[in-house]
Amino acid sequence: MKFFIDTANIEQIKEAQDMGILDGVTTNPSLMAKEGITGHDNIMKHYISICNIVDGDVSAEVIATDYEGMVREGEALADLHGQIVVKLPMIKDGIKACKYFSDKGIKTNMTLVFSPGQALLAAKAGATYVSPFIGRLDDISTDGLNLIAEIRLIYDNYGFETEILAASVRHTMHVIDCAKLGADVMTGPLSSITGLLKHPLTDNGLAKFLEDYNKGN
Numbered sequence: 001m002k003f004f005i006d007t008a009n010i011e012q013i014k015e016a017q018d019m020g021i022l023d024g025v026t027t028n029p030s031l032m033a034k035e036g037i038t039g040h041d042n043i044m045k046h047y048i049s050i051c052n053i054v055d056g057d058v059s060a061e062v063i064a065t066d067y068e069g070m071v072r073e074g075e076a077l078a079d080l081h082g083q084i085v086v087k088l089p090m091i092k093d094g095i096k097a098c099k100y101f102s103d104k105g106i107k108t109n110m111t112l113v114f115s116p117g118q119a120l121l122a123a124k125a126g127a128t129y130v131s132p133f134i135g136r137l138d139d140i141s142t143d144g145l146n147l148i149a150e151i152r153l154i155y156d157n158y159g160f161e162t163e164i165l166a167a168s169v170r171h172t173m174h175v176i177d178c179a180k181l182g183a184d185v186m187t188g189p190l191s192s193i194t195g196l197l198k199h200p201l202t203d204n205g206l207a208k209f210l211e212d213y214n215k216g217n
Contacts, residue, residue, distance in 0.1 A: 001179050002056070004165070004187035008035045008046060012190045013053050019193075024056035026109070026131075026167065026187045028087070029063065044080060051081040059109045059129070061087035062097075070097040078106045085109045085128060090118045095125045102126030109165065116150040123160040129185065134178070135168030144168070145177050152182045172196050 002023035005016045008031040016022040027050070029043065037046045047060050058081070062073040070093060074086040078101075085107040088094040098108045102125060109129040110122035114137060122130040132151060134144025151164050166178040169188030172195035178186050186192075 001183065002163075002185040003193055004056075004059075004185055005190055005193065006031070006167070006169075006187040007189065008032045008037060008050070010035075010049065010053070013050060016190055016193060017054055021193070022054055022056070023185070024058060024083075024085075024187075025050050025054055026059040026087070026165075028061040044076075047077070047080055047084065051083045054083070056083065057085045057107060057128075058083050059085045059087040059111075061111065062089075065089065065091065065093065067093040067096050070094065071100055074101055074106070074108075087111050090114075090122065095121050098122065098125040098127050102128075111167070114147070116147065116154055119151040119162075119164075120154055123155060123158075123162040127162045129163050129165040131165045131167040131187075133168035134166055134174060135170040137168075138170075145174075145181060148178055148181045148183050172198075 003021055004024040004026050005013060005022060006026045008027045013025060032043050032046060037043055051058050060077045062070045064070045064073050070088060077084050077086055086101055087109040088097050090110050090112045098110060101108050107128040109131055110127045111131045113119055113130050113132045119130045132147045137144035148166055163184035165185040165187060166183040167187050169175060169186050169192050171192055175186050175192055
């Protein structure tokens with residue numbers, strides 16, 4: 001399972017990268033704004049800064065909602081750095097743009113996916129990643145994890161190479177459950193990754209080891 005961090009915060013990206021387990025980054029204009037990064041040129045520069053920190057894919061989102069605009073913005077994003085993945089909305093023109101970029105060998109991430117049918121269309125269009133938003137489904141009392149299971153079944157039935165990128169991951173159990181269901185990637189806050197380290201028996205055991213060692217000193 002690949003671990004992506006969903007942020008535009010450079011320090012958090014560096015921390016995850018330094019752990020040696022980070023495979024990529026997903027971000028968007030809202031996350032950029034949260035870090036005080038606004039304006040087209042500043043956002044573009046920030047994407048490059050992120051690419052210079054991590055080794056893997058960095059999803060960069062288009063703002064346009066029409067085909068021509070998505071192609072224009074997506075090509076500009078892809079030209080920024082070889083690690084950029086063009087992030088497209090799951091709408092009709094987004095699928096059309098996905099096919100365009102797939103045919104050109106440019107990686108894509110279809111975002112805001114909430115149904116197996118949408119995921120099927122994304123795979124048919126050659127998307128590199130499909131991003132079902134499990135946390136947002138949970139928010140409206142719908143089982144987000146069931147969506148991961150349904151997409152996994154469909155993709156396995158037909159051998160689609162599109163990777164399931166579990167997005168809107170909120171906590172460590174989301175990560176574990178997505179791993180059990182066979183999601184290829186998870187993306188979430190740093191806390192959802194570092195939370196996997198935590199277990200009281202680990203803390204207690206280490207404290208006991210150190211206590212016993214110090215008895216002899």
